[in-house]
Amino acid sequence: MNSLNLFLQFLANGVVTGAAYVLVAIGLTLIFGILNVVNFAHGEFYMLGGYAAVTASAVLGFPLIPTLVVTVVFLAAFGMAAEWLVFRPISGRDPNNAIIASFGLSILLQNGALVVFGAQPQTWKTDLAELPVQLGPVFLTGQRVLIVLITVVLVAALLLVLRYTWTGRALRAMAQHPVIAQISGVNVRKVAVVTFAIASALSGIAGALMSSVFMVQPTSGAMLVMKAFTVVILGGMGSIGGTVLAGLGLGTVEAMVSGYVGNEIRDMIGFLLVILMLLVRPRGLFGQSTERS
Amino acid sequence: MKRIMFCRWLVSLLAAAAVPFASAQTADPVKVGVMLPLTGPAALAGTSILEGIRFAADEANAKGGVNGRQVQLFIEDDEGSSTKGVTAVRKLIESDKVVAISGTYVSAVALAASKVSKEHKVPMVSAGSTASSVTSANSAGDPWFFRAFPGTDEQAEQSARDIVKKLNAKKVVIIRENSIYGSSLTDQMKRMVPSFGGEIVGVESYNPDERDFYSVLTRIRARGPDAIYVAGLMDAGVQIIRQSREVGMKTQIVGSGSMMSDKLIELAGPASEGFAVSSMFEPSTPNRFGQAFARAFRGKFKKEPDVYSALGYDSMHLIIEAARRTKKVDGSAIQAALKSMNNVPLTQGPEGTVAKFDAQGSVSFKVGLAIVRHGKREWLPFD
Numbered sequence: 136m137n138s139l140n141l142f143l144q145f146l147a148n149g150v151v152t153g154a155a156y157v158l159v160a161i162g163l164t165l166i167f168g169i170l171n172v173v174n175f176a177h178g179e180f181y182m183l184g185g186y187a188a189v190t191a192s193a194v195l196g197f198p199l200i201p202t203l204v205v206t207v208v209f210l211a212a213f214g215m216a217a218e219w220l221v222f223r224p225i226s227g228r229d230p231n232n233a234i235i236a237s238f239g240l241s242i243l244l245q246n247g248a249l250v251v252f253g254a255q256p257q258t259w260k261t262d263l264a265e266l267p268v269q270l271g272p273v274f275l276t277g278q279r280v281l282i283v284l285i286t287v288v289l290v291a292a293l294l295l296v297l298r299y300t301w302t303g304r305a306l307r308a309m310a311q312h313p314v315i316a317q318i319s320g321v322n323v324r325k326v327a328v329v330t331f332a333i334a335s336a337l338s339g340i341a342g343a344l345m346s347s348v349f350m351v352q353p354t355s356g357a358m359l360v361m362k363a364f365t366v367v368i369l370g371g372m373g374s375i376g377g378t379v380l381a382g383l384g385l386g387t388v389e390a391m392v393s394g395y396v397g398n399e400i401r402d403m404i405g406f407l408l409v410i411l412m413l414l415v416r417p418r419g420l421f422g423q424s425t426e427r428s
Numbered sequence: 429m430k431r432i433m434f435c436r437w438l439v440s441l442l443a444a445a446a447v448p449f450a451s452a453q454t455a456d457p458v459k460v461g462v463m464l465p466l467t468g469p470a471a472l473a474g475t476s477i478l479e480g481i482r483f484a485a486d487e488a489n490a491k492g493g494v495n496g497r498q499v500q501l502f503i504e505d506d507e508g509s510s511t512k513g514v515t516a517v518r519k520l521i522e523s524d525k526v527v528a529i530s531g532t533y534v535s536a537v538a539l540a541a542s543k544v545s546k547e548h549k550v551p552m553v554s555a556g557s558t559a560s561s562v563t564s565a566n567s568a569g570d571p572w573f574f575r576a577f578p579g580t581d582e583q584a585e586q587s588a589r590d591i592v593k594k595l596n597a598k599k600v601v602i603i604r605e606n607s608i609y610g611s612s613l614t615d616q617m618k619r620m621v622p623s624f625g626g627e628i629v630g631v632e633s634y635n636p637d638e639r640d641f642y643s644v645l646t647r648i649r650a651r652g653p654d655a656i657y658v659a660g661l662m663d664a665g666v667q668i669i670r671q672s673r674e675v676g677m678k679t680q681i682v683g684s685g686s687m688m689s690d691k692l693i694e695l696a697g698p699a700s701e702g703f704a705v706s707s708m709f710e711p712s713t714p715n716r717f718g719q720a721f722a723r724a725f726r727g728k729f730k731k732e733p734d735v736y737s738a739l740g741y742d743s744m745h746l747i748i749e750a751a752r753r754t755k756k757v758d759g760s761a762i763q764a765a766l767k768s769m770n771n772v773p774l775t776q777g778p779e780g781t782v783a784k785f786d787a788q789g790s791v792s793f794k795v796g797l798a799i800v801r802h803g804k805r806e807w808l809p810f811d
Contacts, residue, residue: 390643
């Protein structure tokens, strides 16, 4: 096998993992950019998405599309509930409270999943997961291709919603200047609920799709949320374009590092990049300056 | 004065009341500690091992326990972390006052915890930790950490022989977990594969929570090995098996002992066909003591036992057997009884395997090889 083929395979691997990073990180950056909440429980939304898909397909016997629909509905509702029960009561206080609360929520959900689903890894069995796809020298599976396609569709849909709908305008207004947005008639509570629902659903879809590739376990989200934070910081807090670019970039860099250098330093590289970014350009690639008047 | 008399009367009355109580107390339970990863990445193995441990304790209690005293288990979750493990072992010894400990599964945790148990003279019997370095850390002739099955040195030697001689693979790539378990297997493989006439053409490592092996496997594919040896735990094994088939490899994969689980076949699906794993126990074992255990286990749980339940069973069974051979049931007496044991059968290994610990506290027997065929592991005969 020549070196170009090897490179193309690494690139494809990177794009697939990068696509999952993008879906998770977009939710994180929305929640931060709009509500100024740093949500450490975001990885658990991803993990719950995996379990929602496993349950819908294995227990209820749903095929692919209905399983994804169930996952989206369940996770959107779950995101709303989390906002209502945990983050709304402490909003307006010291932002550190929300960080600690999200940590607590994360541990609660991990251990809750352990009690309900057990420690055994589970997998969402789809026909696509076993379907080999060969694009020239690159080997993939149907499921991996699907992750990239769904990410493209969802990001495009999200950008359209933010650009052209009233809700989207309200979300952007909140991100730009919450006080003025409120004065102009934006319903802060509704924005918060919608943000959490969208963010949680995106993360849940990523978790569902990845559960057939990497399996799902109660701790599945723990490392992923750190990766998502890496992506958000690299891309710039609150920037969707930056998140997409940084997510695909991180996935690709990781794939190249584990392919050409060594798998054991793969997880280090992202955090190294974060430290460098914070030193050189603290607001990230496309971040707005976070100072507000 | 009258008041004092009354008090004396009261005291003697209480003492009289306490006497029948005290005689019942002579049959107070034998306290045995269990520490295992019941949450965290190694929880899957930990919970299966616990089943075997509980099964052994229940079986012994139904037969009169330790010379008439019931065995009482104190179970601690070490989460597969050394820090938690040291806390767990301290709690078991200092607060629960256990006389022996069955545990644990993760080798690094066993190494950390065994230092504490040695200090307090409470013997530990491994419930799955395989790294040879844990028993090597014992002072020769005075082990406090016992392992009733071969360590990584022997397991890797046997696997190296099987890979080169039985599977006829000459070029071998190792994928290893970044842990004591993974590195001690790998070190021994590097020594042994060349000695049987094979060649190690690459070593790749991964962190225990790694799930994506596409890039690593792509790189390995370019080297064209005859076999891949995976030194790690089951969940990573599943990913490596599945993903190697996805990237179009048909290379023979051989797993270390912790991958001997039906769950692996279920999760990896058809990709697991042909997968070979070094195996100390199968329900179809030729070992008659193992067969009896498998029958009883099946009767109680309505499922097949696996290597984890066998590991747990042997560990607890040995502690109870050792306690039965002591007059005063305490840590030092149990250690002495374990050291002098030579006829207690083990469920694992070939027919007639007994727990006979060497000076380092390890037991030696032949490790077998099983190959997945038609969705089931087939055990190749011990040679």
